[in-house]
Amino acid sequence: MTRDSLSPAARLLCDAMTAGFPGPGDVAALRAAAVPGPPGPDVASVRDTLAGGVPVRVYDPAPGAEGRPLAVYLHGGGWVMCGLDTHDRLCRELAAASGAVIVSAGYRLAPEHPWPAAPDDALNVLLWARAQAASLGCDPGRVVVAGDSSGANLAAVTALRAPELVAGQLLVYPPLDASMGSESVTAYGRGHFHTAAHMAWYWDQYGGDPAHPHVSPLRAPDLSRLPRTLIVLADCDLLRDEGLAYGRRLGEAGVDCEVRLYPGVFHGFLGLPLPAGAAARTGAAAWLAATP
Incomplete structure (x- = not known):
């Protein structure tokens, strides 16, 4: 597909979002622009607590159930912005549609807390989730790490650090190589909301x-110990090729990996009112529900 291959509805949304979005460099302005969307569906139990010192929000669609999957969800936002509130609707939708318990992690943000603060927080939340899984009505052997954008990077890193603790990884348009050397960076680095400069x-x-x-x-030398994986990508996204490359490497390493590439949409489409976004959310929830 070419640079101008967004669907008409996606192009309208992309242009509207780009018009009001700050350029790179102003942390305060970017954080102010990252506001929660409309409310999500009702979930039986939603509570805030701490997981290894990290703020988390736990979404339980069916308190009292047993043996369900549990997903540690790591929000996007370039490691700089967003948090529990901006991703509340998405986590509610995933919990309601999958029947799984979702633990959304409010990890520390850069630049105040640079690497490895965020991945350390993500690992701490995973350890907490494993320890609490049974009390939450979940199977400790069915714990998944998930995330979108920078959160998907953190999910991938967490799986690399502790592959024996996760039954799956759900990676939505993840940034996976800081060199940014792929062809999709050149093709979609401007005019598609998420820019190469950002x-x-x-x-x-x-x-x-x-x-x-x-x-x-x-750049990890060995991916063979990683769990079952779903990679969700937007075709008109500068991060597309990194996700495709990671999927190929996982498959070559013998990992059960599925890549779903959605045409005509841009980075961030998972939470947008687009048919592809709805399809991707439904598909991700079904994949999560099927965690073995």
């Missing part, structure tokens, strides 16, 4: 050695 600035704020696999998971 992404480069986010990487700079996040810090860490770009060659380290816990920064750039695509």
Whole structure:
């Protein structure tokens, strides 16, 4: 597909979102722009607590049930913005549609807390979730790490750090290589909401050695121990090729990996009122529900 291959509805949304979105460099303005969307569906139990010192929000669609999957959800936002409130609707939808308990993690943000603060928080939440799984009516052997954008990077890193603790990883348009050298960066780095300039600035704020696999998971030498994986990608996204490459490497390493590439949409489509967004949310929830 070409640079101008957004669907008409996606192009309208993309242009509207871009018009009001700050450029890279102003942390306060970016955080102010990251406001929650409309409320999500009712979930039987929603509570805030701490997981290893990290703020989390626990969504339980059916208190009293047993043996369900549990997903640790890591929000996007370039490691710089967003949080529990901005992703509340998405987590509610995933919990309601999948029947799984969702633990949304409010990890520390850059630039105040650069790498490895966020991945350390993500790992701490995973450890807490495993320990609490039975009391939450979940199977400790059915714990998944999930996330969108920078949160998907954190999910991938967490799976690399503790593959024996996760039954799956759900990665939605993840940034996986700080070098940003793929063709999709050139093709979709402007005019598609999430720009190459933003992404480069986010990487700079996040810090860490770009060659380290816990920064750039695509550079990990061995992926063979990773769990069942679903990678969700937008075709008109500068991060597309990184996700495709990671999917190929996982398959070559013998990992059960599915890549779902949605045409005509841009980075961030998972939470948008687009048919592809609804399809991706439904598909992700079904994949989560089927965690073995």
